[in-house]
Each structure stands twice: as structure tokens, then as C-alpha cells.
Amino acid sequence: MKVAVIGTGFVGVVTSAVWAELGHKVTGLDRHQEKIDQLNRGEAWFFEPGLAPLLKQGKQSKRLRFTTSYAEAVKGAEVVAVCVGTPSAKNGTADLTQVFQAAEAMAPYLEAGAIVVLKSTVPPGTQLKVQALLDKLADKKVAVAVVPEFLREGMAVEDTRRPDRIVIGTGDEKIAKRLIRLHQGLGGERIMVSPESASMAKYTANAYLAQRITFINQIANLCERNGAKISEVIRAISPDKRIGAHYWYPGLGYGGSCFPKDVKELAAYARSIGEGDGLLPKIDELNEERVKLKLKQFEKQVGGYKGKRVTVLGLAFKPDTNDMREAPSLKVIPYLTDTGARVTAYDPKVKDEALALFPGITLANNITGALAQAEIVMALIEWTEIRELTPSAISQAAAEGAWVIDTRNLFIQREIEAAGLRYIGIGNG
Ligand code: UGA
Secondary structure: OEEEEEOOOHHHHHHHHHHHHHOOEEEEEOOOHHHHHHHHOOOOOOOOOOHHHHHHHHHHHOOEEEEOOHHHHHOOOOEEEEOOOOOEOOOOOEOOHHHHHHHHHHHHHOOOOOEEEEOOOOOOOHHHHHHHHHHHHOOOOOEEEEOOOOOOOOOHHHHHHOOOEEEEEOOOHHHHHHHHHHOOOOOOEEEEEOHHHHHHHHHHHHHHHHHHHHHHHHHHHHHHHHOOEHHHHHHHHOOOOOOOOOOOOOOOOOOOOOHHHHHHHHHHHHHHOOOOOOOHHHHHHHHHHHHHHHHHHHHHHHOOOOOOEEEEEOOOOOOOOOOOOOOOHHHHHHHHHHOOOEEEEEOOOOOOHHHHHOOOOEEOOOHHHHHOOOOEEEEOOOOHHHHOOOHHHHHHHOOOOOEEEEOOOOOOHHHHHHOOOEEEOOOEO
């Protein structure tokens, strides 16, 4: 199939590359010429495991190319996938400007019978607005479907090749069949639903997962007060099939470009239709305030940060990405520097860009260098390199009796303590 993909963010680039791998002829589009030039050289402008070889392969096969021209991308395309950003507007609702701009720009070039697929996260009903716009602006009849994206950063290629499910939101059986053909060769169940249900499914999945993390973090707080251990509590509840052991690890709260935004957007959507917003703003509020509350608590436990050498490990919002959107480091480092700590930071993939964000800190080139003489080591992200640090490696490099603040419960308390270090985890009473 000839396919156009509008927007070269994580979803757009990974989807383009995987669809080209399936055998489709894909043209990705973005407004930014620099990104397009880079992608046409077979390089991504962000780090994502497994993506670089796929882009190179797409280039070599001549099935994958990128352009800034709507005419070039959309003419002749059977499917046009919209993967542009839908950031939160000031009132928390999804800002759909880029979706409508894309629809306007593609309209003159759409083929009769083309399917415009909304992969961007959009509130229910958006497909009707896009359809109305295209009915007005395109001189041919086209269809609009909602096919939400469930990939995770850091796992994006694998998630796109082998998703748990592909949700196809359309009321038209013929369109559904063509979209099934588009995804042929990918793993996962195919789930046919209405466009409204598809949009709701995306928000529901993200809000549920965000809620699950917030919930376990609340339980972790209680464990810290009563001698229970969150890892034991999880072990004790997880054999219950209704609960499960996955996606339960506590920490400083959820970050990234999706959960914080989507919880706010779903709350704003609920308000906009007169439903009230109930649980959702509370999840957002608890998550927003969590980093500060935990930092204050650690501050008391370690006897203050003032004048101390603090090493922060992990600056991205999660492992296997260099994306820092809503990363804990963005709140942690300013708090530490404001309270007088001398901060050294290390991340396997976030490099010089961190210095612009955090003036006054030292950025280490490697993890051992980062630990040198640290009085407090704060592990923020579960990068393999951080997870694999041994207690003896930490104690050899760090100051005597240094504190290890393990916000992802990566280490075993008794092993850290046996190495002459002091330990603070999450949810360990
Ligand atoms: C999330 C969803 O998992 C994807 O299904 C969805 O497609 C994506 O948002 C999106 O809407 O685009 P992502 O933000 O890449 O994916 O990352 P996750 O691995 O889900 O982690 C999100 C945040 O939750 C991270 O800050 C992570 O550290 C935190 N988290 C995750 C926890 O604190 N505990 C957990 O058990 C799991």
C-alpha cells in the first residue's frame, strides 16, 4: 500500500519505519526540514533502541522516505496517518491545532477513497470534526478512522511490531478490512470498535496505568510508616489474577509525554461535557506533588542537602530513551541546587543538553566518575547501567558512609548496608 505518515515524532517515525518493513511504500512528512534531512540519511533525531537499523533498511529498500511536501506525501496515498502532537491547552483540553492544520494541508491532495487515520491521541468526536473539514476542503470523498497508538518509548519498535492489540475505530466494514490489510504481518489481536470507543480506549488505558502507579505510590507511603515493605505487599497481592504483578513498581511518580498530559486531558474532557472530573484531577495532583514531598522526606533523613555532594543517576524520564519530558530530574535537580547541594549528574543517553537545563551542575562522562566522592547517590531511573551497579562499586567510588537514595528500588538494602553505605528506598518500612 502507498501510505503517508504526517508528523515525525516517536509515533510517526517508528510507525513509518515498521510499515515500510512490512512492505508498504511510506512517505513520512514533517514541517521541519532539518528533521527530514536527518531521517532521509537514515538517522533518527531521537534515541530509540532498534530504530536506527530500521531506518537504514527502509532507506535501502527505497520504501521509506521523508518530505516536507504534502503534495509529495499525500498524492496517491491509500492511507494517510496523522501522528502529530496533541499537547494540552491552557485549560487542560487537548490542543488539536496540529491535527486540523494537517487535515487542511492534506485536503487538496487526497485521493478519492483514501483513509485518513487518526493515530494522534484525540478526544472522542474529533474524527467527526476532521471528517467535516475534509468534506468541505477536499473535492473527493475520503474516510476518517481512529487507530490509537499504544507503543511505549524505549520499546517503541518492539511494541509496534508486536503490539498486544491493534484497535481499529471505524463504523465501516470495508474501511476496517483495508486497515487490517495495512497492519498485516504485525502481532496482536485486531479489535474493531467505533471511532469514539477507539479514542476512549486510548485515554482509558493511559489514565488507568497512571492511576495504577499513583495507587501503588500511595500504598508505598503507608508502608514507610508501618514497617511493611512494598515489594512484599506486591508479591502478596500479585498472584490474584485480577491484580497481577506487572506495572506496579513504585517511584517518584509517572512522567513522560503521555500520562501527565492524558490524565489532565481526560479530566478536562469530562468537565467539557458536563460530567465533572471526579478521580482524575486527584491522580494528577498526587503525581505532581510527589517529587517534592519525597525530596523533603529524604532531606530530613539525610540531615539536609546543603553543601553536600549529590550524584543524580538518570536524567531521562525512563530508561532507553533520551526524552526528558516530565522527567523526575527536571524537578529533582532544581530542588537540590536550590537547597545548596553540589550536584553531579549522569545519564547514559542525555548528555550536553542537560547542562543548558541545569546550569551549575557537573555532568559526568561515565557512571564511576559520577559517583566519585558522592555523599548522596540518588538513583532516579532504572537504566541497566545503573541497575547493574554493585554495592562495592558504589562504596569504592563514593564518600565513606554515603547515602544511597534508591527511588526505583533497584538495590537490595542489606547488600548496600553491608558495603558500608546507608540506604533509603521507596515503600520500605
Ligand atoms: C505510555 C504507555 O505505556 C503507552 O502504552 C502509550 O502508548 C504511551 O504512554 C503514549 O500514550 O504515547 P510511555 O510514556 O512511553 O508509554 O512509558 P511507560 O513505560 O508507560 O512509563 C510512563 C511513566 O510511568 C514513566 O515515568 C515510568 O517510570 C512510570 N512507571 C511505569 C512507574 O512509575 N511504575 C510502573 O510500574 C510503570
